[in-house]
Amino acid sequence: MTKGKVVDLFCGAGGASLGFVKAGYEVVGAVDVDEIALETYGDNLCEGGLLDDYDGDVMFDEPLRADLGRGYEDPPTDDDDIPQVTFEDIRDQFDLEPGEVDVICGCPPCQNFSSLRDTEPWPEDEPKDNLLRAFVDFVDEEKPDVVFFENVRNIIRAGEENPTTYIDWLKRSMKQIRRDGDSQTSGGYGVDLDVLNTADYGVPQRRERTIALFVYGRNDDEFSLPEPTHAKHPKLSDLKQWKSVDEAFDEAEELKQDLEAGREQVDIEDYEDDEAHRARNHHQSTIDRMKAIRRHGDSWRDLQDTDDEEHIVDAHMDVDRGAHSAYGIMDGDLPAPTLTTRCTTPSCGRFTHPSKNRGLTPREAALLMTFPRWFELPSQNDAAERVVGNAVPPEFVEALVSRIPSHVRSVALGQ
Numbered sequence: 001m002t003k004g005k006v007v008d009l010f011c012g013a014g015g016a017s018l019g020f021v022k023a024g025y026e027v028v029g030a031v032d033v034d035e036i037a038l039e040t041y042g043d044n045l046c047e048g049g050l051l052d053d054y055d056g057d058v059m060f061d062e063p064l065r066a067d068l069g070r071g072y073e074d075p076p077t078d079d080d081d082i083p084q085v086t087f088e089d090i091r092d093q094f095d096l097e098p099g100e101v102d103v104i105c106g107c108p109p110c111q112n113f114s115s116l117r118d119t120e121p122w123p124e125d126e127p128k129d130n131l132l133r134a135f136v137d138f139v140d141e142e143k144p145d146v147v148f149f150e151n152v153r154n155i156i157r158a159g160e161e162n163p164t165t166y167i168d169w170l171k172r173s174m175k176q177i178r179r180d181g182d183s184q185t186s187g188g189y190g191v192d193l194d195v196l197n198t199a200d201y202g203v204p205q206r207r208e209r210t211i212a213l214f215v216y217g218r219n220d221d222e223f224s225l226p227e228p229t230h231a232k233h234p235k236l237s238d239l240k241q242w243k244s245v246d247e248a249f250d251e252a253e254e255l256k257q258d259l260e261a262g263r264e265q266v267d268i269e270d271y272e273d274d275e276a277h278r279a280r281n282h283h284q285s286t287i288d289r290m291k292a293i294r295r296h297g298d299s300w301r302d303l304q305d306t307d308d309e310e311h312i313v314d315a316h317m318d319v320d321r322g323a324h325s326a327y328g329i330m331d332g333d334l335p336a337p338t339l340t341t342r343c344t345t346p347s348c349g350r351f352t353h354p355s356k357n358r359g360l361t362p363r364e365a366a367l368l369m370t371f372p373r374w375f376e377l378p379s380q381n382d383a384a385e386r387v388v389g390n391a392v393p394p395e396f397v398e399a400l401v402s403r404i405p406s407h408v409r410s411v412a413l414g415q
C-alpha cells in the first residue's frame with residue numbers, strides 16, 4: 001500500500017514528484033506550463049520501468065500542460081492554446097474523483113520573491129497578482145489532508161512593507177479553508193513552516209528554501225517538519241557530515257571526472273556514453289580568467305591588486321545585481337552553493353568545476369540536485385540548466401515526506 005496520492009502543481013521536470021515516488025507515494029497528476037520541462041518529466045517519470053526500484057510510482061502517461069495562474073497574473077506564455085485550469089479540470093484530465101487526492105505538492109515560481117527583485121507594496125490587504133493566490137484556490141477546491149509547499153527563502157520577508165506578509169496571508173488563507181460540515185474550530189490547515197537548508201538533509205548543495213507542511217484539521221503544534229539528518233559540524237551528535245561536491249561526483253559510476261571544456265562523454269574509451277555530461281565550449285579568455293582566479297584563490301575578488309587584475313570584467317563589479325560570485329570556483333570539499341537556472345554558466349555564479357577550468361556539465365548539476373544518474377536531461381544547455389536549477393532536490397523531498405510523523409500520516413492520510 002502506498003503512502004498516499006499526490007498531485008504535483010508547478011511540477012517542472014519532476015524533482016518533487018520523484019522525491020514523493022522514492023518516499024513511497026503515488027503521483028496521480030502533475031501540471032506545469034513549460035513544454036521542455038514537461039517533456040523531461042514524461043521521458044523520465046512516465047516511461048515504463050524507470051521507477052521500478054522505488055516503493056511509489058507515477059500513475060499517468062503524461063503530465064498536463066496548462067496555465068495554473070487562474071487569471072491572477074499575466075499568462076506565462078503568449079501561446080493562446082494553453083488552457084487555464086481549475087482543480088476540477090485537473091481531476092478530469094487524470095481521471096480522479098473529488099476528495100481522492102491525499103497530498104497537493106506546490107512549488108509556485110518564485111520570481112516575485114527572489115532576493116534580486118524588489119517587492120512592491122500591494123494596494124489592499126492581500127496579494128492580488130501572484131500564483132500563491134491561485135495555489136490557495138486549488139487547495140480550497142480539493143481540500144486534501146496534506147499540502148507540501150516549497151518556495152525561495154525570501155518569501156518569508158516578501159510583503160513585509162504591507163499590512164501582512166505573503167506568508168502570513170498564505171497561513172491565514174489556509175486556516176480559513178473548511179470542508180463541508182466542519183465548524184470554525186474543527187477545520188482549516190495547521191502548519192509547520194521553516195527555512196530549511198537542503199545540505200542538512202543529505203543533499204550535496206546548500207540551498208535554503210521555505211518549506212511548509214500544512215495538515216487539515218490539525219493545530220500547528222500537533223506536528224512538525226522532520227529534523228535535519230546532516231550538519232556542517234556534526235561533532236558528537238548523531239548527525240552525518242554534510243555531503244560534498246566531490247563525494248557526489250565520486251559516487252556517480254563511470255562519470256568521467258576530468259572532462260575538459262568543449263568535450264562530452266561520448267565515444268570515450270572505457271566510459272558509457274552520457275550526452276548530459278557535456279562541458280560548454282568556453283571562449284579562451286574565459287578559460288584564462290578561470291586559470292587566473294585559480295592561481296590566486298577562488299573568486300574574482302582574489303584578482304584585485306594582483307598582476308592578473310586584467311581578468312576582472314566590469315560586470316563583476318556590479319555586485320548589487322548579484323555578481324558577487326560570478327566565475328567563482330566551487331569548493332569540492334563542501335556542498336555546492338545554490339544552483340540556479342544558470343548553473344552551468346560560470347559568469348552567472350560560483351559554477352566553475354572544483355578542479356577543471358570549465359563550468360559544470362548538466363549531468364554534474366543534476367547530480368548536485370540529487371537526480372539519479374539515469375535521469376535524462378534536455379539536449380539544449382539553456383533548457384537543461386533551467387529545469388535542473390528550478391527543481392526541488394528529489395532526495396530533499398524524500399527526506400521530508402517519508403518522515404512526515406506517523407501520527408500526522410495516520411490522522412491525515414487515514415492509515
Ligand SMILES: C[S@@+](CC[C@H](N)C(=O)[O-])C[C@H]1O[C@@H](n2cnc3c(N)ncnc32)[C@H](O)[C@@H]1O
Nearest residue numbers: 010011012014015016033034067068069391392
Ligand atoms: C520552482 S519550479 C518547480 C520545480 C518542480 N517542482 C521540480 O521539483 O522540478 C516552478 C515551475 O512553475 C512553472 N510555472 C510558472 N508559471 C506557471 C503557470 N502560470 N502555470 C503553470 N506552471 C507555471 C514553471 O514552468 C516552473 O517549472
